[in-house]
Amino acid sequence: xxxxxxxxxxxxxxxxxxPITVLVLGICSALAVTVKLQPAFVMAISVTVVTGFSxxxxxxxxxxxxxxxxxxxxxxVIATLVILVNEVLKAYVYDVSxxxxxxxxxxxxxxxxxxxxxxxxxxxxxxPSFVDGIANGMGxxxxxxxxxxxRELLGSGTLFGIRIIPESWYVANGGFxxxxxxxxxxxxxxIMLGCIIWIHRSVNQDxxxx
Amino acid sequence: MRLREIIEKIKPAFSKGGKLGxxxxxxxxxxxxxxxxxxxxxxxxSHIHDSIDLKRTMSIVIMxxxxxxxxxxxxxxxxxxxxxxxxxSFIDTFFYGFVKVLPLIIVSYVTGLAIEFASxxxxxxxxxxxxxxxxxxxxxxxxxxxxLWILALSVIFAVVIGKEIFGGTGMNIWNPALLSxxxxxxxxxxxxxxxxxxxxxxxxxxxxxxxxxxxxPLSYAAANEIDKLPDTLDMFIGIIPGSIGETSTIxxxxxxxxLIFTGIASWKIMVSTVAGALFTGLLVNMLGxxxxxxxxxxxxxxxxxxxxxxxxxxxxxxxxxxxxxxKWLYGFLIGVVVIIIRLFNPxxxxxxxxxxxxxxxxxxxxxxxxxxxxxxxRMKRKLIL
Numbered sequence: 001x002x003x004x005x006x007x008x009x010x011x012x013x014x015x016x017x018x019p020i021t022v023l024v025l026g027i028c029s030a031l032a033v034t035v036k037l038q039p040a041f042v043m044a045i046s047v048t049v050v051t052g053f054s055x056x057x058x059x060x061x062x063x064x065x066x067x068x069x070x071x072x073x074x075x076x077v078i079a080t081l082v083i084l085v086n087e088v089l090k091a092y093v094y095d096v097s098x099x100x101x102x103x104x105x106x107x108x109x110x111x112x113x114x115x116x117x118x119x120x121x122x123x124x125x126x127x128p129s130f131v132d133g134i135a136n137g138m139g140x141x142x143x144x145x146x147x148x149x150x151r152e153l154l155g156s157g158t159l160f161g162i163r164i165i166p167e168s169w170y171v172a173n174g175g176f177x178x179x180x181x182x183x184x185x186x187x188x189x190x191i192m193l194g195c196i197i198w199i200h201r202s203v204n205q206d207x208x209x210x
Numbered sequence: 211m212r213l214r215e216i217i218e219k220i221k222p223a224f225s226k227g228g229k230l231g232x233x234x235x236x237x238x239x240x241x242x243x244x245x246x247x248x249x250x251x252x253x254x255x256s257h258i259h260d261s262i263d264l265k266r267t268m269s270i271v272i273m274x275x276x277x278x279x280x281x282x283x284x285x286x287x288x289x290x291x292x293x294x295x296x297x298x299s300f301i302d303t304f305f306y307g308f309v310k311v312l313p314l315i316i317v318s319y320v321t322g323l324a325i326e327f328a329s330x331x332x333x334x335x336x337x338x339x340x341x342x343x344x345x346x347x348x349x350x351x352x353x354x355x356x357x358l359w360i361l362a363l364s365v366i367f368a369v370v371i372g373k374e375i376f377g378g379t380g381m382n383i384w385n386p387a388l389l390s391x392x393x394x395x396x397x398x399x400x401x402x403x404x405x406x407x408x409x410x411x412x413x414x415x416x417x418x419x420x421x422x423x424x425x426x427p428l429s430y431a432a433a434n435e436i437d438k439l440p441d442t443l444d445m446f447i448g449i450i451p452g453s454i455g456e457t458s459t460i461x462x463x464x465x466x467x468x469l470i471f472t473g474i475a476s477w478k479i480m481v482s483t484v485a486g487a488l489f490t491g492l493l494v495n496m497l498g499x500x501x502x503x504x505x506x507x508x509x510x511x512x513x514x515x516x517x518x519x520x521x522x523x524x525x526x527x528x529x530x531x532x533x534x535x536x537k538w539l540y541g542f543l544i545g546v547v548v549i550i551i552r553l554f555n556p557x558x559x560x561x562x563x564x565x566x567x568x569x570x571x572x573x574x575x576x577x578x579x580x581x582x583x584x585x586x587x588r589m590k591r592k593l594i595l
Binding site: 185198 | 357360375393396397398399400401
């Protein structure tokens with residue numbers, strides 16, 4: 001693997017191969033866990049860990065897995081990793097783990113994982129596969145964090161739980177400001193994703209369909 | 211002719227390659243706002259020409275909105291002075307409402323037109339006239355005390371997300387004015403629902419008259435307090451709390467007659483919306499069960515935003531059904547859904563906004579079904595022969 005190629009594997013998921021804005025995978029969790037920055041951040045790290053290591057493991061096993069049962073082997077690997085991640089979250093960040101509730105478990109069904117395993121890990125050597133997995137997890141995570149940034153700032157007036165918009169601005173305290181209730185709801189997260197895709201495609205015009 | 215001469219003089223600078231070429235669509239918008247454009251369709255095929263174009267259409271709708279606007283201004287003042295228990299002259303009443311309503315209209319137009327002009331420049335399109343009507347309707351369907359920054363945000367949302375991303379005027383799926391109201395409704399519910407916000411100055415008033423309630427007829431009805439409803443004549447004339455332009459059925463009917471007489475809005479949609487509401491209302495009357503369910507069906511027509519929605523928003527030529535049969539079905543279903551939401555959904559006392567937005571979504575499907583059934587019918591006829 002030339003270093004140029006390795007760099008390309010790493011950078012593609014941030015731009016022309018972004019899992020959310022270009023491949024449109026993993027939308028469900030992107031809408032569900034982005035109300036606040038903290039759970040979004042934890043979710044991004046969890047998914048990055050799972051994509052990275054599942055890619056690595058499957059790539060090691062790629063020549064020994066019989067083709068007819070490869071999906072089930074992939075699921076087994078992913079499920080094991082997700083359970084591990086879930087246990088770690090419960091042990092160290094219990095509050096966030098409770099907020100994320102089922103969505104950690106649902107990483108198993110996140111299309112990005114199976115997509116990368118099928119498209120990359122089954123046909124490439126372990127190290128590039130690991131890089132691809134980590135990069136895709138981070139490409140997913142960065143969109144999550146952008147969406148969560150705006151949703152928490154406009155919907156709750158805080159960032160990572162720290163108050164950004166002063167209390168004295170609020171109507172209840174004699175000010176003029178109100179939190180936007182719509183941005184807390186999933187439809188607005190979908191609209192925001194749409195706007196990110198819009199901006200992404202105006203910047204990177206190769207992505208526009210003719 | 212002096213204006214014409216000035217325009218001709220500065221025209222070269224604004225045309226392609228001129229010094230201010232980047233503003234060509236802005237220039238074009240103002241020129242055709244003042245004079246009818248002198249361009250003619252190319253001599254290809256046959257054209258049926260009519261003196262009406264998009265700008266004249268919009269102007270007529272604005273004229274049709276005037277009775278509701280002027281009555282709304284007076285009613286804003288009247289309700290305010292009623293709430294504080296003062297008696298003032300007609301002029302003072304109207305002037306108070308005028309001062310309250312004017313900022314809403316200005317904010318709505320400035321924000322919306324700024325986006326329209328900017329997006330026309332970016333895309334190199336002509337400026338669309340569609341916002342002229344939307345910008346007038348938006349203040350009319352808001353409570354008078356809505357904060358101006360919320361109004362501006364809702365206009366931005368409606369124009370950008372509701373219209374420009376679909377390609378501008380004529381391409382939108384949902385009525386932009388209703389979308390802006392829906393935005394406020396979900397984003398800042400405390401500013402557009404409840405009993406306190408429909409009357410200017412009531413929300414943080416210390417001087418409200420004793421026992422005065424700002425509840426709208428619909429909120430009484432939704433609470434099953436039918437005996438507290440205002441007089442039928444008051445509701446028909448519009449001397450009730452509510453959004454600025456929606457209260458007066460008689461002013462709206464005046465606007466409706468202008469629209470129908472000039473043929474700009476479809477009378478079929480208006481009639482079928484009323485028919486749908488009456489049909490569902492009578493059905494529910496027969497079933498009965500609570501005072502609200504037994505309230506005469508026709509009273510729904512003069513409460514809340516029903517009349518305004520049926521006349522000015524259901525008939526939006528872009529978002530309504532296009533086929534003639536489709537229009538009947540589309541309007542009828544709006545009427546049905548309004549009454550269902552009003553009577554059976556405890557969360558929303560008013561259903562007009564939701565009903566129209568819902569049927570906007572289904573309008574293309576209705577058209578598709580009508581067209582397909584027509585094709586099928588004709589195919590069958592062909593086989594028999």
